[in-house]
Amino acid sequence: MSVVGIDLGAQSTKIGVARNKGIDIITNEVSNRQTPSLVGFSARSRHIGEAAKTQETSNLKNTIGSLKRLIGRPFDDPDVQLEQRYNTAPIVDVNGLAGVEVNYLGKKEKFSATQLVAMYLTKIKDITSKELRLPVSDVTVSVPAWFTDVQRRAMIDAGDIAGLNVLRLVNDTTATALGYGITKLDLPGPEEKPRRVAFVDIGYSDYTASIVEFRKGELNVKATATDRHFGGRNFDYALTERFADEFKEKYKIDIRTHPKAWSRTLAAAEKLKKILSANPQAPLSIESLMEDVDVKAMVKRDELEEMVRPLLERVTVPLEQALAEAKLTVDDIDHIELVGGCTRVPAIKEALAKFFGKGLSFTLNQDEAIARGCAFCCATLSPVFRVRDFAVHDIVNYPIDFTWEQSPDIPDEDTSLTVFGRGNVMPSTKILTFYRKQPFDLEARYSKPEGLPGKVNPWIGRFSVKGVQADANDDFMICKLKARLNLHGILNVESGYYVEDVEVEEPVPEEGDAMDTDAANGDEQPKKTRKVKKQVRKGDLPIVSGVGGIDAAAKQTLQERENAMYMEDKLVAETDEKKNELEASIYELRDKIDGIYSEFASDEEKEKLRSKLMDTEDWLYEDGEDTTKSVYVAKQDDIRFIAGPIIQRYKEKADAERQAVLKAEEEAAAKRRAELDAKKKAEDEAKKAEEDAKKPEGDAEMKDAPEGEAQGETEEKQ
Template identity: 30%
Template sequence: MSCGIYFGATSICLALHKDGKTDVVANDSGDRVTPAMVAYFGKDRNVGLGAKQGRIRNASNTIVNVKHIIGKNFNEPFIQKLVKESSCKIINQKNLPVYEVESNEKRIAVTPQEVLVLIFKKMYSIASSQGGLDVMDVVLTVPTNFTTEQSNTISKAASVAGFRICRIVNEASAAALAYDIGQDTSAEISNVLVYRLGGTSMSIAVLNVNCGMYRILESYEQMDCGGSHFTSSLVEACAVEFKRQWRVDVRDNKRGMAKLSNACETCKHVLSTLNTASTFVESVHEGIDFQNKVSRAKLESLIQSHLQECLQPVDKVLESAKLTHVDIHKVVLVGGSTRIPKLQQLLRAKFPEAEMLNTLAPEEVVAIGAAKQAALISGHDDIQLLDVESVQGECIPYALLVKVSNSDETSLQTAVPKNTYIPVRRQHTYTVQEDKSSVCIGVYCGEEGSTEEECILVAKLVLTDLPTDCQKEKQVTTVFHYRREGSIHITCTEVVSGKSSGVTIETGESSAFVGESSKSVSEDVNNTAATPEQ
């Protein structure tokens, strides 16, 4: 069983690829995302929804936003800001930030790594409820700016929890894969902007998709911009309204403000789908109940400045990537805060010609893409590769090039790009001239952009006795399947007549593609290609 995990600052999501399908798994509460929180209460440790529900009464022992302090030094300005704002005490331990909580009537220090292990154990139990305990292959996702040390910390925690780590990929590439960008049409070339706005942070990445490969052109992340700011604006407005009604300032009551914040967060979510919502808090201050009706227009006016702040970095990222708004073909929305209709409207105004991809739940997009990548690595599906710069594994150091005789293809065309991770499947279709009864497919090994003389012929497939009197245009579909063990299986089929030919280049013969000398391949593979399969 293969799964993908998106570990965010405020929530974590797990998707499974099983029986050819990819879907998000609901937790024991029926929710498809789980709060990334851990709470210590007496002898118990609550993870997920239980920790969130008890946060108001147990704020000093509830650990949140652990993702933000992984791999950071205690003296960094951002950590110092967290120390001042966090309800749970953060202390300095060997220049590293560590949480101090009360457990079993004792004050103990809890490292971020220990918190991660507890959260991943919770996700492992959720995955186990779907069966497949014997194999739990997982692809983890991390932000594009994560260091190797930070990625390894998350990977080790997941391993301790019981997962078998296949690969770590960046969140932007996983989000693009969730929508199969560049996978359905291998020849597709496009620029994709992945816009993520979560609970406490935002990130923007620009990807270039070429022949199914993802390359990050530019990325940006901001830690103090997220959906929590929208909630805070609504909380402040409700506090002002409470004071107007009762002549009492609830802002001096921490517990009352915590209750009001929970109610406003729920109200904000409702306003993403409905035009009006109500906030009701029982005994918010000195036994006084509070109820307030909020419209979507009211919320949008309150958060207008925050929305503009969230969109300003988009122009900077495009400028750094040397692109304009017209160059972006697709926009992928990630993160729960992108559900806000006004934000989507502003993004559409910025990219009027781009396709807005928001059919998948934004909190689940990254996990779904990671699960698809896990299926590929585990050999459970023929999904294609992910971003070259963000993954590690065996890859092809040379490109596979094709020349088709008796067609419009007069020069070498790239079939499988250099640095493609295996296993991988590529399909290309070529048009054959109507008066030709045969076609020859020549497959070469070399650098992209090289001439025929500079490349090595590794296979030649010939289709003969093709119809010349057909009314339909003749097309030859060629499939390149680079298998896990290193062998290459190439088949070509003429669509009208159904005639086909194929050849398999075995592992030893194709060793040049994974790093050995190319001289032996040109000799051995030519012998293999001389007797194609009919």
């Protein structure tokens, strides 16, 4: 079993895994530590991640990004229409939600954003399982703090379709905070003043600021504020707009009318932006951008900052909101941690340092901090690893109301209640009490729709409570409903039950002195009791929930479709592999038949093999350009049938020569060992002789004396 944390970014995704007593960021199939968040389609298969990036420019209308910014969003949402600016593939309506229309397997297909994210997560799962050589199931996935209930449900659905068990959806900055706090051994104790850290995360498409308090073994998110339209891509777009005007005036070309030219300029602008973060100026040069025109430009950092001046003026707004909500000032903040690629921009760092009036911290990896935090989060939820206990207390970002129909028997009853207010700790459970004589419904919705991202429907769900009836005395049934905002940030009414007021007797506590006196005298006085009313659970109430997300039957269908597409992609990849093997075999044998295989084949065999190779090559680039895996395997077998005997002869001779060389090496080694043994023996004998020569002559006389004495004694006895 594996422990995996996925930082699903708008531009790229990082994967953290728990192993080697720590967290590693794993690499993909081309050894990159981050995988492009792109899904592409072609007439033969899908292209996901690195493969999609490779063919993006040549397949713009069938390659889609902005996956996490589209999932769970209605098609008519202004934010969705904004994403069309960053995508060439047409964003369309798929059952009321945002999706994409592409050419796939030779026909027009529509896929919802949930399906696209599921496709991408399947690829991430594949990358991870190949790296770990283990099946991947349990994961945690990062989401923006501004995600609503419907977006979070869509992300869980995408994980289910991809065959992943999402243990937790964790907010980006919360994951960063966990990765920061769980490794710190110097956090203050429970009774001490907490360490307050401001986390500033500015990524490719959005900006989140969180104020977090740390104590030993726990973190508490005090406030979170976001700007959904502030990120690195805004800088790229501003640069591209400037270049579009410059090229139109200088080179008489309009890249706004040419999607491929616009895409290439946008990619070049992104590289230029990164260079300007470290240098005062940088050049741009693109060959044959449009109409065979080569373009060049030079940009200074000051010019870029002036282009995005309105954006830079918004840098401190989320921080001001977060501090106000947390009821803190900049002086209360102990550290400011910056993560996200866009925090490398000097103008942003200067603005943040000026706002706080103190130095900024970069102790976390700016690109990988979220993935590491997600992996830590997964490890704490999984039984596979032992992790230091660390409690995570996140907060509700959008207040949630429950509304219901007024009971005809209670004319002055309130019909709405804010159950989870903004800043409420999450996960959280609340018990709602209703007095009813018949079944009833209640609805959950966000109480301040104006604070939601884009044009999101504030409705969350409808819950029907069944089995409610008046008792024998026509009195109200006391209904208790358990509403829970779980660790994903998703709301459900998990269960319902009814209670009855029952009179029970309980002992009345007496004064200690009197009780001690009676005990000392040995008199046991009867204990006083009193009758009190208590609510006793009597039975369950069935609840029928109507919430967002995909129903079980539709989800099963999508899972089957995803599995089918995955197997099709796998077959295409294996077919391409066999085709490449066949092509490589043709060139290799053509070279070797006149080289190392030449002496092992007759002229007739050579001619037959050359003819076969030529025929196969002609077929490969004509009729065999796109065929099945089995056909390529059959063609390879035909070549092996002719080349096999030749290769076998070569191998036999090579083996014989290798054996001869090994035998010669063994004999030489044995000879060297014998020479060494003889040399050592001679040295030992010479050393012994030298020692004997050094002994004095008296030693030799003394040595013979005992023998003479013994002999004389024997003679006397006789």
